[in-house]
Amino acid sequence: xxxxxxxxxxxxxxxxxxxxxxxxxxxxxxxxxxxxxxxxxxxxxxxxxxxxxxxxxxxxxxxxxxxxxxxxxxxxxxxxxxxxxxxxxxxxxxxxxxxxxxxxxxxxxxxxxxxxxxxxxxxxxxxxxxxxxxxxxxxxxxxxxxxxxxxxxxxxxxxxxxxxxxxxxxxxxxxxxxxxxxxxxxxxxxxxxxxxxxxxxxxxxxxxxxxxxxxxxxxxxxxxxxxxxxxxxxxxxxxxxxxxxxxxxxxxxxxxxxxxxxxxxxxxxxxxxxxxxxxxxxxxxxxxxxxxxxxxxxxxxxxxxxxxxxxxxxxxxxxxxxxxxxxxxxxxxxxxxxxxxxxxxxxxxxxxxxxxxxxxxxxxxx
Amino acid sequence: xxxxxxxxxxxxxxxxxxxxxxxxxxxxxxxxxxxxxxxxxxxxxxxxxxxxxxxxxxxxxxxxxxxxxxxxxxxxxxxxxxxxxxxxxxxxxxxxxxxxxxxxxxxxxxxxxxxxxxxxxxxxxxxxxxxxxxxxxxxxxxxxxxxxxxxxxxxxxxxxxxxxxxxxxxxxxxxxxxxxxxxxxxxxxxxxxxxxxxxxxxxxxxxxxxxxxxxxxxxxxxxxxxxxxxxxxxxxxxxxxxxxxxx
Numbered sequence: 001x002x003x004x005x006x007x008x009x010x011x012x013x014x015x016x017x018x019x020x021x022x023x024x025x026x027x028x029x030x031x032x033x034x035x036x037x038x039x040x041x042x043x044x045x046x047x048x049x050x051x052x053x054x055x056x057x058x059x060x061x062x063x064x065x066x067x068x069x070x071x072x073x074x075x076x077x078x079x080x081x082x083x084x085x086x087x088x089x090x091x092x093x094x095x096x097x098x099x100x101x102x103x104x105x106x107x108x109x110x111x112x113x114x115x116x117x118x119x120x121x122x123x124x125x126x127x128x129x130x131x132x133x134x135x136x137x138x139x140x141x142x143x144x145x146x147x148x149x150x151x152x153x154x155x156x157x158x159x160x161x162x163x164x165x166x167x168x169x170x171x172x173x174x175x176x177x178x179x180x181x182x183x184x185x186x187x188x189x190x191x192x193x194x195x196x197x198x199x200x201x202x203x204x205x206x207x208x209x210x211x212x213x214x215x216x217x218x219x220x221x222x223x224x225x226x227x228x229x230x231x232x233x234x235x236x237x238x239x240x241x242x243x244x245x246x247x248x249x250x251x252x253x254x255x256x257x258x259x260x261x262x263x264x265x266x267x268x269x270x271x272x273x274x275x276x277x278x279x280x281x282x283x284x285x286x287x288x289x290x291x292x293x294x295x296x297x298x299x300x301x302x303x304x305x306x307x308x309x310x311x312x313x314x315x316x317x318x319x320x321x322x323x324x325x326x327x328x329x330x331x332x333x334x335x336x337x338x339x340x341x342x343x344x345x346x347x348x349x350x351x352x353x354x355x356x357x358x359x360x361x362x363x364x365x366x
Numbered sequence: 367x368x369x370x371x372x373x374x375x376x377x378x379x380x381x382x383x384x385x386x387x388x389x390x391x392x393x394x395x396x397x398x399x400x401x402x403x404x405x406x407x408x409x410x411x412x413x414x415x416x417x418x419x420x421x422x423x424x425x426x427x428x429x430x431x432x433x434x435x436x437x438x439x440x441x442x443x444x445x446x447x448x449x450x451x452x453x454x455x456x457x458x459x460x461x462x463x464x465x466x467x468x469x470x471x472x473x474x475x476x477x478x479x480x481x482x483x484x485x486x487x488x489x490x491x492x493x494x495x496x497x498x499x500x501x502x503x504x505x506x507x508x509x510x511x512x513x514x515x516x517x518x519x520x521x522x523x524x525x526x527x528x529x530x531x532x533x534x535x536x537x538x539x540x541x542x543x544x545x546x547x548x549x550x551x552x553x554x555x556x557x558x559x560x561x562x563x564x565x566x567x568x569x570x571x572x573x574x575x576x577x578x579x580x581x582x583x584x585x586x587x588x589x590x591x592x593x594x595x596x597x598x599x600x601x602x603x604x605x606x607x608x609x610x611x612x613x
Contacts, residue, residue, distance in 0.1 A: 259408075
């Protein structure tokens with residue numbers, strides 16, 4: 001057999017994109033630009049929506065003025081306070097949490113090679129919930145002042161992921177299946193622990209507020225240290241996962257393949273686990289537990305730009321951000337002035353999607 | 367250059383040497399440890415007492431990436447659930463050549479295209495890898511190993527799932543590369559035609575090692591496989607005919 005591509009045949013006669021790589025890249029750029037623009041538009045509309053409606057132009061001008069000192073003040077002071085102090089941090093947190101959940105879902109699906117994986121699979125969410133319950137019901141983490149709840153939720157998340165990791169590692173190697181099972185086991189145990197805490201406290205009011213927190217809320221968002229930490233950690237995770245995209249591809253194909261392509265799959269999976277745990281811990285402590293985003297968004301992203309993670313990670317981040325900002329608007333508006341926990345909205349949107357996914361799986365390929 | 371290693375439960379006190387520019391076949395009955403031996407060779411398994419050297423350097427002293435630049439491996443794991451396209455799958459083979467922040471460039475794409483062409487799979491390029499038949503997948507995985515441009519090629523039963531025509535094409539291709547190759551093979555006639563040297567494994571150890579003519583000796587093969595063997599020569603190649611013993 002000889003080489004089918006003779007030398008010197010690429011001089012314009014035949015564009016060397018027989019592999020479709022260039023087309024894929026153009027498609028990715030298109031989606032990144034489109035989704036980026038969509039995110040900005042969604043964000044501005046979301047900031048303008050609420051009990052007091054504020055026009056998008058005013059929103060844009062307030063933000064420009066506050067952030068960059070541009071333009072003259074020509075709006076009432078309450079509007080500025082609503083935009084800058086109340087709604088913008090909330091919308092930014094929604095973007096961060098949505099993006100973070102989505103990319104963690106991407107990483108986990110590659111890591112355990114299961115298209116139904118999402119951040120909650122690792123039991124991290126359950127750990128955070130236990131921590132939050134302990135804080136709300138028994139005043140755990142009082143030393144952290146007004147950060148008591150997020151701090152103890154974060155510690156719970158960290159403890160849970162360490163536990164999952166140690167259980168998964170007990171046999172020597174951290175394989176996909178072992179990780180998955182350890183996550184499920186630890187998740188159930190901690191779920192029981194949370195229920196026990198609620199039961200033991202005997203406080204109806206406390207139980208209610210734990211439940212509310214468990215369903216997720218972006219309400220507490222402020223310009224504070226928590227938002228900054230979330231921005232740094234989630235931004236770092238997105239960048240880190242994008243850069244390791246090629247390795248995620250190899251890992252998603254199989255351990256043996258990853259090994260022959262110059263990766264050490266066990267060590268890589270460990271590093272991913274630490275990164276994802278940190279990210280999920282931070283975002284669960286900031287916004288409670290919000291399901292389905294990490295499960296649904298990676299699939300949408302792959303649908304748009306194909307499987308390679310260099311492309312999937314940033315696209316999933318944008319999609320997740322848009323989705324959560326939109327879901328939060330729904331949560332605020334649907335039963336106004338009452339606010340629906342955002343976890344309910346994402347579950348309502350996500351569950352039908354999961355059903356479609358299951359139907360597809362039966363048909364063969366994901 | 368030599369590959370050596372010592373005791374392992376499945377495999378005991380085996381020493382193997384693959385010579386530059388030659389194709390070494392690992393043959394033996396089921397369960398004789400062919401695949402285990404191959405996995406030891408590329409470091410997926412570590413034998414505590416074993417010693418494997420690649421181009422004069424001990425394997426454990428190489429980083430995973432340095433190893434991948436020297437050893438390209440076609441494993442039996444197909445990764446059938448992946449949503450990658452064929453082209454993307456082949457481009458994974460360029461990974462060890464690229465820095466962390468570097469993306470694949472035109473040169474990489476041409477190498478990938480040429481690798482696909484060499485296994486006769488150019489037309490598969492844009493298709494999802496998961497949609498391919500077993501034989502097509504095998505050819506794509508071989509293309510990925512070619513795209514890796516390593517100094518050694520290791521293949522674990524590369525002719526599995528392949529039609530007879532592609533069995534010969536793939537092995538002819540491996541032979542034509544002139545790369546130091548180690549191939550686990552089931553089919554002794556394919557081994558006879560495309561290998562230079564053979565190692566016959568049985569009962570966890572080496573039964574015979576040497577050139578094809580030396581190892582494919584009915585007197586050696588019959589007790590190992592438990593079947594009658596007749597050796598004929600045709601067109602300058604060895605052929606083996608099998609018949610049940612006592613039958």
